[in-house]
Amino acid sequence: MYYINVLEQNSEFQLIIQKKIFETLNRIMVGNQSIDYGYSAYDEEYIAINFLDNQIFAVNTFHSLEFIDNDNNLIDVGLKTNGTYPFLYNNDTQGLLVSFDNELLIKFVKTFEVVQKLKRSNQFDTEIVSFYEVNNLIGIHFKEINKEQQKNLIVLAKKKEDNQYYYVPALFNSDEILIDQTYFSGKYDLHVLILVNSTLFKCSFMSPNKMVERDYISIFEGNNEDVDGVLDQQELLQMIDLDAKELREEETILVVDNIDIRDNSLSFEIANHEEYNPIFRNPILLLRKRKAEDLYLVEGKKNIAKFTFNFNAFLNDANGSNRWDLFLLRVGLAKKHTIYRLQCFEPLPEDKPTRFFNFFKQPVDIKSTYNQKSRLYITNKNELSLTRNNISNLIKEQLEIKTQIDKFSMKKNVVNIRIKMNTPYIDQFKTGSVYLVQRNKDNLLKKGYPHAHVKKHDTGSYIECQIDLLSEELFPLYWDVYLGVFYNDNEYLIRVSRVSKKVFKDIDSTISKYQLNVNNEYIIYPYITITKDLSFTFRKREYFENRYYLFKENIAYYFVNLFYRYFSEKDIWIGFEKLAMSAHDSGYHFFDYVYKNKKHENFYYVIRKGSPEEDNLKDKKDKILYFMSFKYFVYMFAARLLISSDTKRNSYNLSLKKSKLAKTLTDKKLVYLQHGVNGLKVVKDFYKNRGVFDLVIAPSEYEREMIIEHWGYDDSEVVTTGLARWDVLEDKTDEISYKQIFVMPTWRTWMDGMTKDKFLESEYFQRYNDFLSSSRLENLLKENNVKIMFFLHPKFKEYIDLFNFESDQIEKFGFLEVPLDEMIMKSSLMISDYSSVIWEMFYLKKPCVFFHFDRDKYLDYEGSYMDFDNDLFGDVAYDTETLVDIIESYIKNEFQEKQHYGQLRNEYFTYIDKNNSERIYQAIQENKDMLYKESNIRKWKLTHIIPFKLRRMGLSAINKLLKK
Structure with missing residues (x-):
């Protein structure tokens, strides 16, 4: 065997091999790919080889590293010592060269993903029992660890100075590892982890001085042992057990000076610093949100009179526009804490712009006018506070x-x-x-x-x-x-x-x-x-945006006004769904229920001619209103009540806000049947202050409480009935000869109006396309007679053809190309990200999987009413490999729902029967006093102009016309 060495110089990874090996070298293989590499003379006897980063490899899985000679034979090479040797492959991908039992392996990992998983990873069932020093290395001995676990072991160091993460070389020796003692100098926090495929386990966290996990309780009780590092936010809050209301009554003043902001750190000095004497070494800065009881703690450093606090975690966690007041916290026993309001030493500057300090450097600085920045400022009381807002509002406030x-x-x-x-x-x-x-x-x-x-x-x-x-x-x-x-x-x-x-x-x-x-x-x-x-809209012109349809609308308006009493007596209800194109959601199913049970004679449904779902209405043609027809305009003006699973804009082009029908629609009452369960996404457009809904149908008591609390509706305006479309849901998996997985991602507001070129560059496209193109997935589907049905949200329908995968096991569909409810009922598993449709699968007691590769961005931009760490009713994947792992596990388990997810069903659903539409109808009847009001149509009295006989003839003509 030939032995090679590993060298990392100026962040460049090099393999050092003998010249005689290099002279016979034909190619280097990583997995089944021949990798591109560069080389240079290292010295007289050795050549340095470096991998070029122009190739893409699957992450979180091992690839064999092999050297092939000119005769196509394998060259027997290896490293003398078992271990993990990290190297930077490209800007976002880290390589880990693993030498194990004379085998060379390479694993590629995304550092960002590993760091994101740290907070959510599980504790591994082992522990560190001892440390020892040998030469310049520190040995870390585990209680129990097998070879496979050791091979997947990585050590991650966070440098305190800049909060950057680094992979640490580690040598393997029986049930222990050895790493350079540099990482125990006090400048780093260490995480010992095991990464199996895409699942991350924590073995231990080590503070640099004690080299064991800190015992926070002993510190809290007065043990002043020198402890370095930064406590976790939740651990701090739980340990100190703060009560915001009690603290509000305990404020005293502490004067600070020499305030300085550097990147994401705040420092200041306290002249009378003896007044603040914390129980343990590290001071605690407390931030209290204005007009709320929210608290945030930042652990810092104290050097005589100088205090320093790193705001990186706060800047990562804080959401929305808000203000926070700053205090120093002195922790006491038995909750006898003291907070000191921070007041500036200098007199309050008269020039307001000078009261504002530099912006904190954001952990992720997105170039957008929506991007939230944070900065300190001096209040009118000469006290220190923090404001968080977009740049526009911050500069406006300052100047x-x-x-x-x-x-x-x-x-x-x-x-x-x-x-x-x-x-x-x-x-x-x-x-x-x-x-x-x-x-x-x-x-x-x-x-x-x-x-x-x-x-x-x-x-x-x-x-x-x-x-x-x-x-x-x-x-x-x-x-x-x-x-x-x-x-x-x-x-x-x-x-x-x-x-x-x-x-x-x-x-x-x-x-x-x-x-x-x-x-x-x-x-x-x-x-x-x-x-x-003032803003500008740039959009496609709709086919009906012309003078002909506007003329038709205006004639209908005057027509209805002329015969307003006749139409007001008809008590017209109108149903519709998305863009007046669909007839499959709760809007349609409630209409179908009312029609078949003859509950309301004048209930009509709006649909566009030529819609793929027009056939669903073929047995109810007498109650169809064809979109933009004269009859449609007349009935829309005359309608007493709108009933839909979508907003009013889906019944008309509300971009024409000043047309007669647009103005009339703003006055119409709308019963909102719900497009789906809303827990996964914050929808501020539905809040009561937007004036869009009048009676909200809740699918469950769980959501009813959420609607009242967050949307701002009164108790009387929200009724729990269940969704109308749930009345027809049933399991149809036995009707097909294969197992079906339904994949339906939702849209992203930050991708509105995106060009196709930009969409191809988006993480959204790349993640889903990589998943659907996975060769491992393809083999898994073929071997088990499983098919994937991939369906894009209507707002992304124009991008469906951009997804390019060659698989007979995967089919893709755009909006209305297939019946959505049939797709759900025939599927054995559903994969989505934040779509409300996934609740239908959960309702049918089928397994659900959440693909949350952009979770942090989604929560920042959209928000959720649910706690993604604790409230979800299915497995969660953050990357493609984990997603395939989960699919494989469900295939092996014959698509059985996991018991602990099934137990959540009673919490999330109030009714599981076939009576939702009946309950909705009863709710409308019980709320008629609120829903019915006098029409705003102008009551023209033309009896003195039009003779009675002519008016009777006109009414007869109307009836004939509207029956066509």
Whole structure:
């Protein structure tokens, strides 16, 4: 056997091999791939080989490392010592070369994923029993560890100085490992882990001085033994057992000086620091959220009078716009704690901008106007607080900037606006360009337009700007107006808020006055947002957005007004679903129930002609309203009640907010049947203050409480009945000759309007495409007669053809290409991420799997009412390999639901029967007083103009016309 050496120099991994081996070397194989490599002379006898990072390998699994000579024979090479030797393969992938029993293996891992899993990983059933020192190494002895576990063992070090993670070389020796004693210098925290496939287990966490897990209780009770490191947030809160209300009554003042922000750390000095004498060495900074009882603790360092705190964990955990007051906490026994409100030593500066400190450096700094930043500031009471918000609002607050668009004109593609800016600090900054910024949580996409003129006035300045909407390539969907502000050598984008009454009336009172056609396919137009700001919409023109349909709508409006009494007596209900295209959700099933049981004579359903689901209504043709027909417009104006599993915009083009029907619809009452269970996603658009629903149907008491608490509805406005579509759900897995897995990911708001090229670059596409293209998955499906049905959310329907996989076991479908409920009933397992549809599978007592590869981003951008760590009713995968592992386990277990998930069903569902539609109908009847109100249709009295006989003839004609 030839022995090789491993060298890492300047973060570059090299294998050192003898020249005589290299001269016979034909190729190097990693798994079944021939890897590209570079080489150079190391010295006279050896060659240094480095792997090139232009190839992609499956992560979290072992690949054999083999050297093949010119005769296609295997060269017998190895390392003298068993162990793990880490190397950086590319920017986000770490390589681990493992030498084990004369075998060379390589495992590739994503460091980010490993770090994310640390908090969620399980404790491994072993423990460290002793340490010893030998030469420059520290030996770590385990109570019990087998060879396979040792082979999968990794050591991860977090450097305290910058919170960066590093893999540590480790040598194997029987039931112990040896690592360099450098990592026990006090500069690192160590995690000993076992990574089996994609599952991570924690063996131990070691603080650098004691080299054992810290006993927090003994420290708390007064053991002042020198302990370094940072305590976990939850451990701190549990250990100290804080009560926010009690603390509020215990505040005293502590004066601080020399406040400094460096990256994500805060430091300050306390002149009378003897007043603060913590029980254990590390001081605790307490942050208390304003107008709430939320607390956050940050453990720091104390060096005589100087205190330093790393805010990295807080910046990672904090969500939303909020304010926090800062205190030092002195922990006492028996909950007798003391908090010291931090007050600044210097007198309160009169110049408000100087009261604000630098921004903390975000752990992940997303370039978006939605990105939340945190900064300290001095309050009017000269106390230290922290504010968290987007850059626009933070700069506006600091410079006391108020804006208004007080002039607006648009001729063809040219928009002229004047921004009135008020601020007492106009001389402290300069104004830059005006920008249109795409409304996007994940990226900063802006188009700049230099201002034409700036004129100062007594309390600020006027900024005039001309925007050519065709000079820059805009794309869907929303573009907001921002102004560049240069302050302290940086340009910040601030949202231009509010419009004058004149501008509001001009833009908000018309439909098409300012619509600009682009290539006969798209339109651009200005509109006023809910918060009275000016924005622009760029979207595809719908086929019905023309004068013909507008004329038809207007005629229907006057027609209904003319015969309002006749229509008001008909008591018309109207049902519909998504985009007036579908008939399979709860909107349809409730309509079907009412029709077949003759519960309400004048209940009609809206559908587009040619919809794939029009056939579902073929036995109810007498109650169909074809979208955009004259009859449709008449009945929409005349409707007493709307009943749907979707919002009103799905029954009409509410982008035309100022059309007659759009205005009328805002007054119509809507019974919301629910599109699905909402626990997985925060939906602020459904909150009561948005005015979208009048009676909300809850699928369960669990969700009813959530709707009342979070959405803001009264008890009387939410009724628990179950979902109408659940009445028809049944298990149909026996109707097909194979086992079926249904894969249906939901959409992402931060991907709205994304081009196909950008979609191909997204993590969303790459993760699902990698999963569906997995050769391991393909073999698993073939060997077990299993098929995958892949279905994209309607908002992503145009991307379905981008998924490219060659497998007879996988089929892909777009919106309405297959009946969704049939797909669910015939499936044995469902995989989704955050889609509400997965609750249907759970309802049917079938196993569910959650693919949460972008969990942290999703929770940051969207949020959830459920605790993803404790409340989910299925297995969770964060990467492709784990997802395939889970599928394999369910195949082997014949797709049986796990017992502990099944036990959650009684908690999440109130009714499991076939009577949901009946309960919904009863709820509507019981709430008629609230749902029925006098129509806002103008009551024209034309009896003195139209003779009675003519009106009778008109009514007869109406009946004939509407029956067609």
